[in-house]
Amino acid sequence: MITWKDVTYDRLLDAELMVFCWQNASKGKRHRTSVQRMNSEEEQNKLIEDLREETYTPKLCRKMTKWDKNAKKMREISCPDFRDQMVHWALVTIMKPYLEKTFIQHNVANIPNRGLGYGNKLIRYWSQQRGTKYVLKMDVKKYYPSISIPILIDKLKKKIRDARIISLIERILYLESPNGIGLTLGSYLNLWLALFYLDELDHIIKEKFKIKFYLRYVDDMLVLTKTKKQAQKILIFIEEYLPTLNLHIKTEGKGKVKIYKWTNRNFIDMLGMKTYRSKQILRKNIYLNIRRKVQSINKRVTPHNARGVLSYKGLVQHSSCVLFYNEMLNKIASYNLKEIAHESKCS
DSSP states (O other), X not given: OOOOTTOOGGGGGOHHHHHHHHHHHTTTOTTSHHHHHTTSHHXXXXXXXXXXXXXXXXXXXXXXXXXXXXXXXXXXXXXXXXXXXXXXXXXXXXXXXXXXXXXXXXXXXXXXXXXXXXXXXXXXXXXXXXXXXXXXXXXXXXXXXXXXXXXXXXXXXXXXXXHXXXXXXXXXXXXXXXXXXXXXXXXXXXXXXXXXXXXXXXXXXXXXXOOSEEEEETTEEEEEESSHHHHHHHHHHHHHHGGGGTOOBOOSSTTOOEEEEOOSSOOEEETTEEEOSSOEEXXXXXXXXXXXXXXXXXHOOOHHHHHHHHHHHHHHHTSSOHXXXXXXXXXXXXXXXXXXXXXXXXX
Protein backbone atom coordinates (compact mmCIF):
# COMPACT_ATOMS: atom_id res chain seq x y z
CA MET A 1 0.00 0.00 0.00
CA ILE A 2 1.52 3.31 -1.11
CA THR A 3 1.05 6.02 1.52
CA TRP A 4 1.14 9.80 1.12
CA LYS A 5 4.34 10.46 3.07
CA ASP A 6 4.39 14.24 2.66
CA VAL A 7 0.80 14.75 3.86
CA THR A 8 1.76 15.77 7.39
CA TYR A 9 0.21 18.15 9.88
CA ASP A 10 3.38 20.21 10.19
CA ARG A 11 3.03 21.29 6.55
CA LEU A 12 -0.22 23.09 7.44
CA LEU A 13 1.77 25.38 9.74
CA ASP A 14 3.72 27.00 6.90
CA ALA A 15 3.14 30.77 6.61
CA GLU A 16 3.85 30.70 2.86
CA LEU A 17 1.18 28.02 2.42
CA MET A 18 -1.37 30.27 4.16
CA VAL A 19 -0.53 33.16 1.83
CA PHE A 20 -0.95 30.83 -1.15
CA CYS A 21 -4.32 29.59 0.19
CA TRP A 22 -5.58 33.14 0.73
CA GLN A 23 -4.64 34.11 -2.82
CA ASN A 24 -6.53 31.17 -4.30
CA ALA A 25 -9.52 31.03 -1.97
CA SER A 26 -10.12 34.79 -2.29
CA LYS A 27 -10.45 34.93 -6.10
CA GLY A 28 -13.58 36.81 -7.11
CA LYS A 29 -14.43 37.89 -3.54
CA ARG A 30 -11.59 40.11 -2.33
CA HIS A 31 -13.98 42.99 -1.74
CA ARG A 32 -15.55 41.14 1.20
CA THR A 33 -14.62 42.25 4.71
CA SER A 34 -14.06 38.68 5.98
CA VAL A 35 -11.68 38.01 3.08
CA GLN A 36 -9.74 41.23 3.55
CA ARG A 37 -9.38 40.55 7.28
CA MET A 38 -7.69 37.20 6.61
CA ASN A 39 -5.17 38.90 4.31
CA SER A 40 -3.30 40.26 7.32
CA GLU A 41 -0.20 38.53 8.64
CA GLU A 42 -1.61 38.77 12.17
CA GLU A 43 -4.82 36.86 11.32
CA GLN A 44 -2.96 34.22 9.35
CA ASN A 45 -0.53 33.70 12.22
CA LYS A 46 -3.49 33.30 14.60
CA LEU A 47 -4.91 30.61 12.34
CA ILE A 48 -1.54 28.84 12.20
CA GLU A 49 -1.28 29.03 15.99
CA ASP A 50 -4.77 27.55 16.41
CA LEU A 51 -3.78 24.71 14.12
CA ARG A 52 -0.49 24.18 15.96
CA GLU A 53 -2.21 24.04 19.36
CA GLU A 54 -5.02 21.94 17.82
CA THR A 55 -7.58 24.46 19.11
CA TYR A 56 -8.84 25.30 15.63
CA THR A 57 -12.62 24.92 15.50
CA PRO A 58 -14.48 25.19 12.18
CA LYS A 59 -17.77 27.10 12.03
CA LEU A 60 -21.06 25.80 10.72
CA CYS A 61 -21.51 26.65 7.05
CA ARG A 62 -24.03 29.22 5.92
CA LYS A 63 -26.72 27.43 3.91
CA MET A 64 -28.26 28.74 0.71
CA THR A 65 -30.32 27.30 -2.11
CA LYS A 66 -29.34 27.85 -5.71
CA TRP A 67 -31.10 27.00 -8.94
CA ASP A 68 -29.00 24.67 -11.10
CA LYS A 69 -29.94 25.70 -14.64
CA ASN A 70 -28.32 22.65 -16.21
CA ALA A 71 -29.89 20.08 -13.88
CA LYS A 72 -33.10 22.13 -13.63
CA LYS A 73 -33.44 21.73 -9.87
CA MET A 74 -32.71 23.56 -6.63
CA ARG A 75 -29.50 22.62 -4.85
CA GLU A 76 -28.55 23.33 -1.25
CA ILE A 77 -25.12 24.92 -1.15
CA SER A 78 -22.98 25.29 1.97
CA CYS A 79 -20.81 28.39 2.25
CA PRO A 80 -17.92 27.85 4.70
CA ASP A 81 -16.53 30.77 6.67
CA PHE A 82 -13.56 32.22 4.77
CA ARG A 83 -11.14 31.28 7.56
CA ASP A 84 -12.32 27.68 7.17
CA GLN A 85 -11.98 27.92 3.40
CA MET A 86 -8.28 28.67 3.86
CA VAL A 87 -7.91 25.49 5.95
CA HIS A 88 -9.75 23.51 3.26
CA TRP A 89 -7.39 24.89 0.64
CA ALA A 90 -4.37 24.04 2.81
CA LEU A 91 -5.53 20.42 3.21
CA VAL A 92 -6.23 20.00 -0.50
CA THR A 93 -2.93 21.66 -1.46
CA ILE A 94 -0.84 19.12 0.46
CA MET A 95 -2.99 16.16 -0.68
CA LYS A 96 -3.48 17.25 -4.30
CA PRO A 97 -0.23 15.88 -5.81
CA TYR A 98 -1.04 12.43 -4.41
CA LEU A 99 -4.71 12.59 -5.39
CA GLU A 100 -3.83 13.49 -8.96
CA LYS A 101 -1.42 10.54 -9.12
CA THR A 102 -3.89 8.02 -7.73
CA PHE A 103 -6.80 9.13 -9.93
CA ILE A 104 -7.19 7.34 -13.24
CA GLN A 105 -6.48 9.43 -16.33
CA HIS A 106 -10.17 9.43 -17.27
CA ASN A 107 -11.45 10.92 -14.01
CA VAL A 108 -12.36 14.31 -15.46
CA ALA A 109 -13.70 16.62 -12.74
CA ASN A 110 -11.85 19.64 -11.33
CA ILE A 111 -8.42 18.21 -12.16
CA PRO A 112 -6.03 20.57 -14.00
CA ASN A 113 -6.02 19.84 -17.75
CA ARG A 114 -8.68 17.15 -17.20
CA GLY A 115 -11.96 19.07 -17.13
CA LEU A 116 -15.08 19.11 -19.28
CA GLY A 117 -13.17 19.97 -22.45
CA TYR A 118 -10.81 17.05 -21.96
CA GLY A 119 -13.70 14.68 -21.24
CA ASN A 120 -15.67 15.73 -24.30
CA LYS A 121 -12.58 15.42 -26.46
CA LEU A 122 -12.13 11.86 -25.19
CA ILE A 123 -15.72 10.84 -25.95
CA ARG A 124 -15.47 12.37 -29.40
CA TYR A 125 -12.25 10.42 -30.05
CA TRP A 126 -13.83 7.21 -28.75
CA SER A 127 -16.72 7.62 -31.18
CA GLN A 128 -14.31 6.63 -33.97
CA GLN A 129 -12.73 3.68 -32.14
CA ARG A 130 -13.50 -0.02 -32.36
CA GLY A 131 -14.82 -1.74 -29.27
CA THR A 132 -17.25 1.06 -28.42
CA LYS A 133 -20.41 -0.53 -29.81
CA TYR A 134 -22.39 -0.59 -26.54
CA VAL A 135 -22.90 2.21 -24.02
CA LEU A 136 -23.36 1.74 -20.27
CA LYS A 137 -24.32 5.13 -18.84
CA MET A 138 -25.21 5.60 -15.17
CA ASP A 139 -25.41 8.12 -12.32
CA VAL A 140 -25.10 7.51 -8.61
CA LYS A 141 -28.32 8.35 -6.75
CA LYS A 142 -27.92 11.39 -4.45
CA TYR A 143 -24.15 10.99 -4.42
CA TYR A 144 -22.97 13.76 -2.07
CA PRO A 145 -25.76 13.23 0.54
CA SER A 146 -25.09 9.45 0.58
CA ILE A 147 -21.32 9.41 1.11
CA SER A 148 -20.41 7.62 4.35
CA ILE A 149 -17.92 9.66 6.35
CA PRO A 150 -16.61 6.63 8.35
CA ILE A 151 -15.93 4.75 5.09
CA LEU A 152 -14.28 7.84 3.59
CA ILE A 153 -12.10 8.30 6.69
CA ASP A 154 -11.06 4.62 6.56
CA LYS A 155 -9.98 5.11 2.95
CA LEU A 156 -7.96 8.20 3.93
CA LYS A 157 -6.31 6.35 6.84
CA LYS A 158 -4.89 3.83 4.38
CA LYS A 159 -3.12 6.70 2.63
CA ILE A 160 -2.39 9.25 5.39
CA ARG A 161 -0.36 8.17 8.42
CA ASP A 162 -0.54 11.48 10.34
CA ALA A 163 -3.41 11.06 12.81
CA ARG A 164 -3.72 14.82 13.29
CA ILE A 165 -4.58 15.31 9.62
CA ILE A 166 -7.25 12.63 9.86
CA SER A 167 -8.61 14.18 13.07
CA LEU A 168 -8.83 17.62 11.44
CA ILE A 169 -10.71 16.29 8.42
CA GLU A 170 -13.08 14.38 10.74
CA ARG A 171 -13.85 17.57 12.69
CA ILE A 172 -14.67 19.44 9.49
CA LEU A 173 -16.86 16.71 8.01
CA TYR A 174 -18.76 15.68 11.17
CA LEU A 175 -19.60 19.32 12.00
CA GLU A 176 -21.88 19.51 8.94
CA SER A 177 -23.00 15.85 9.09
CA PRO A 178 -23.15 14.71 12.75
CA ASN A 179 -24.78 11.42 11.73
CA GLY A 180 -21.78 10.57 9.55
CA ILE A 181 -23.68 10.49 6.27
CA GLY A 182 -23.26 13.00 3.48
CA LEU A 183 -20.84 15.64 2.24
CA THR A 184 -22.07 19.17 1.62
CA LEU A 185 -21.88 20.91 -1.74
CA GLY A 186 -19.86 24.12 -1.89
CA SER A 187 -16.70 23.05 -0.07
CA TYR A 188 -13.41 22.87 -1.98
CA LEU A 189 -12.26 20.05 0.32
CA ASN A 190 -15.47 18.04 -0.17
CA LEU A 191 -15.16 18.26 -3.94
CA TRP A 192 -11.79 16.50 -3.90
CA LEU A 193 -12.90 13.98 -1.27
CA ALA A 194 -15.95 13.11 -3.41
CA LEU A 195 -13.62 12.41 -6.36
CA PHE A 196 -11.45 10.22 -4.11
CA TYR A 197 -14.39 8.24 -2.66
CA LEU A 198 -14.96 6.25 -5.89
CA ASP A 199 -11.31 6.02 -6.92
CA GLU A 200 -11.01 2.35 -5.95
CA LEU A 201 -13.99 1.49 -8.17
CA ASP A 202 -12.33 3.33 -11.07
CA HIS A 203 -9.22 1.17 -10.76
CA ILE A 204 -11.23 -2.06 -10.53
CA ILE A 205 -13.11 -1.26 -13.75
CA LYS A 206 -9.92 -0.28 -15.57
CA GLU A 207 -7.63 -3.00 -14.23
CA LYS A 208 -9.80 -5.98 -13.27
CA PHE A 209 -12.22 -5.75 -16.17
CA LYS A 210 -9.57 -4.35 -18.58
CA ILE A 211 -11.96 -1.62 -19.75
CA LYS A 212 -10.19 0.89 -21.96
CA PHE A 213 -13.17 3.18 -22.57
CA TYR A 214 -14.29 4.25 -19.09
CA LEU A 215 -14.86 7.81 -17.92
CA ARG A 216 -16.12 9.30 -14.66
CA TYR A 217 -17.26 12.83 -13.87
CA VAL A 218 -17.85 12.89 -10.08
CA ASP A 219 -20.91 10.54 -9.91
CA ASP A 220 -21.58 10.19 -13.66
CA MET A 221 -20.02 7.06 -15.18
CA LEU A 222 -19.63 6.02 -18.80
CA VAL A 223 -18.47 2.58 -19.97
CA LEU A 224 -18.10 1.64 -23.63
CA THR A 225 -17.84 -2.04 -24.54
CA LYS A 226 -17.63 -4.31 -27.54
CA THR A 227 -20.59 -6.48 -26.50
CA LYS A 228 -23.82 -6.02 -24.58
CA LYS A 229 -22.93 -9.01 -22.39
CA GLN A 230 -19.75 -7.30 -21.22
CA ALA A 231 -21.68 -4.11 -20.36
CA GLN A 232 -24.22 -6.14 -18.37
CA LYS A 233 -21.44 -7.93 -16.47
CA ILE A 234 -19.88 -4.61 -15.41
CA LEU A 235 -23.29 -3.21 -14.43
CA ILE A 236 -23.97 -6.21 -12.18
CA PHE A 237 -20.59 -5.73 -10.48
CA ILE A 238 -21.17 -2.00 -9.90
CA GLU A 239 -24.67 -2.64 -8.55
CA GLU A 240 -23.17 -5.05 -6.00
CA TYR A 241 -20.14 -2.88 -5.19
CA LEU A 242 -21.80 0.50 -4.59
CA PRO A 243 -23.92 -0.58 -1.56
CA THR A 244 -20.66 -1.36 0.27
CA LEU A 245 -20.07 2.42 0.07
CA ASN A 246 -23.68 3.27 1.03
CA LEU A 247 -24.35 4.22 -2.61
CA HIS A 248 -26.83 3.08 -5.26
CA ILE A 249 -27.23 3.54 -9.00
CA LYS A 250 -30.09 5.76 -10.14
CA THR A 251 -32.76 3.51 -11.63
CA GLU A 252 -35.56 6.02 -12.18
CA GLY A 253 -36.07 9.41 -13.78
CA LYS A 254 -33.48 11.52 -15.55
CA GLY A 255 -30.04 9.93 -15.55
CA LYS A 256 -31.26 6.40 -14.86
CA VAL A 257 -28.94 3.55 -15.85
CA LYS A 258 -29.01 2.59 -19.53
CA ILE A 259 -27.36 0.04 -21.80
CA TYR A 260 -27.83 0.66 -25.52
CA LYS A 261 -26.12 0.35 -28.88
CA TRP A 262 -24.21 3.46 -30.02
CA THR A 263 -25.35 3.74 -33.64
CA ASN A 264 -25.23 6.70 -36.01
CA ARG A 265 -28.67 7.77 -34.79
CA ASN A 266 -28.06 7.39 -31.04
CA PHE A 267 -25.90 9.67 -28.92
CA ILE A 268 -24.17 9.85 -25.54
CA ASP A 269 -25.57 12.65 -23.38
CA MET A 270 -22.77 13.57 -20.98
CA LEU A 271 -20.69 16.56 -19.86
CA GLY A 272 -23.11 19.01 -21.41
CA MET A 273 -22.79 17.48 -24.89
CA LYS A 274 -24.64 15.07 -27.14
CA THR A 275 -22.00 12.99 -28.89
CA TYR A 276 -23.05 11.18 -32.04
CA ARG A 277 -20.73 9.01 -34.10
CA SER A 278 -20.27 11.85 -36.58
CA LYS A 279 -20.58 15.02 -34.48
CA GLN A 280 -20.71 16.50 -31.00
CA ILE A 281 -23.21 19.25 -30.21
CA LEU A 282 -24.19 21.19 -27.11
CA ARG A 283 -27.15 19.93 -25.12
CA LYS A 284 -30.11 22.21 -25.89
CA ASN A 285 -30.50 23.69 -22.40
CA ILE A 286 -26.72 24.25 -22.17
CA TYR A 287 -26.73 26.00 -25.55
CA LEU A 288 -29.62 28.28 -24.51
CA ASN A 289 -27.93 29.14 -21.19
CA ILE A 290 -24.68 30.06 -22.95
CA ARG A 291 -26.51 32.08 -25.61
CA ARG A 292 -28.33 34.07 -22.93
CA LYS A 293 -25.02 34.72 -21.19
CA VAL A 294 -23.44 35.92 -24.45
CA GLN A 295 -26.42 38.16 -25.25
CA SER A 296 -26.30 39.72 -21.77
CA ILE A 297 -22.99 41.31 -22.81
CA ASN A 298 -24.92 43.56 -25.20
CA LYS A 299 -26.83 45.13 -22.29
CA ARG A 300 -24.08 45.50 -19.71
CA VAL A 301 -20.48 44.34 -19.39
CA THR A 302 -19.57 43.32 -15.85
CA PRO A 303 -16.68 41.21 -14.51
CA HIS A 304 -19.27 38.57 -13.53
CA ASN A 305 -20.77 38.04 -16.99
CA ALA A 306 -17.33 38.45 -18.62
CA ARG A 307 -16.05 35.53 -16.53
CA GLY A 308 -19.25 33.62 -17.34
CA VAL A 309 -18.76 33.89 -21.10
CA LEU A 310 -15.08 32.96 -20.86
CA SER A 311 -15.84 29.93 -18.69
CA TYR A 312 -18.17 28.57 -21.40
CA LYS A 313 -15.70 29.24 -24.22
CA GLY A 314 -13.79 25.98 -23.75
CA LEU A 315 -16.98 23.92 -23.73
CA VAL A 316 -18.20 25.40 -27.01
CA GLN A 317 -14.72 25.15 -28.53
CA HIS A 318 -14.78 21.35 -28.31
CA SER A 319 -18.22 21.02 -29.91
CA SER A 320 -19.25 20.98 -33.56
CA CYS A 321 -21.03 24.35 -33.09
CA VAL A 322 -18.48 26.26 -35.18
CA LEU A 323 -20.66 29.26 -36.04
CA PHE A 324 -21.68 29.82 -32.44
CA TYR A 325 -18.06 29.50 -31.30
CA ASN A 326 -16.96 32.16 -33.82
CA GLU A 327 -19.76 34.40 -32.55
CA MET A 328 -18.43 34.01 -29.01
CA LEU A 329 -14.87 34.82 -30.11
CA ASN A 330 -16.07 38.01 -31.83
CA LYS A 331 -17.96 39.05 -28.71
CA ILE A 332 -14.97 38.36 -26.45
CA ALA A 333 -12.69 40.43 -28.69
CA SER A 334 -15.16 43.30 -29.26
CA TYR A 335 -15.84 43.88 -25.56
CA ASN A 336 -12.33 43.05 -24.26
CA LEU A 337 -13.81 40.44 -21.92
CA LYS A 338 -10.45 38.83 -21.12
CA GLU A 339 -9.06 42.12 -19.81
CA ILE A 340 -12.19 42.87 -17.78
CA ALA A 341 -12.20 39.40 -16.17
CA HIS A 342 -8.45 39.55 -15.45
CA GLU A 343 -8.67 43.00 -13.81
CA SER A 344 -11.48 41.83 -11.51
CA LYS A 345 -9.39 38.84 -10.35
CA CYS A 346 -6.42 41.04 -9.53
CA SER A 347 -8.47 43.62 -7.62
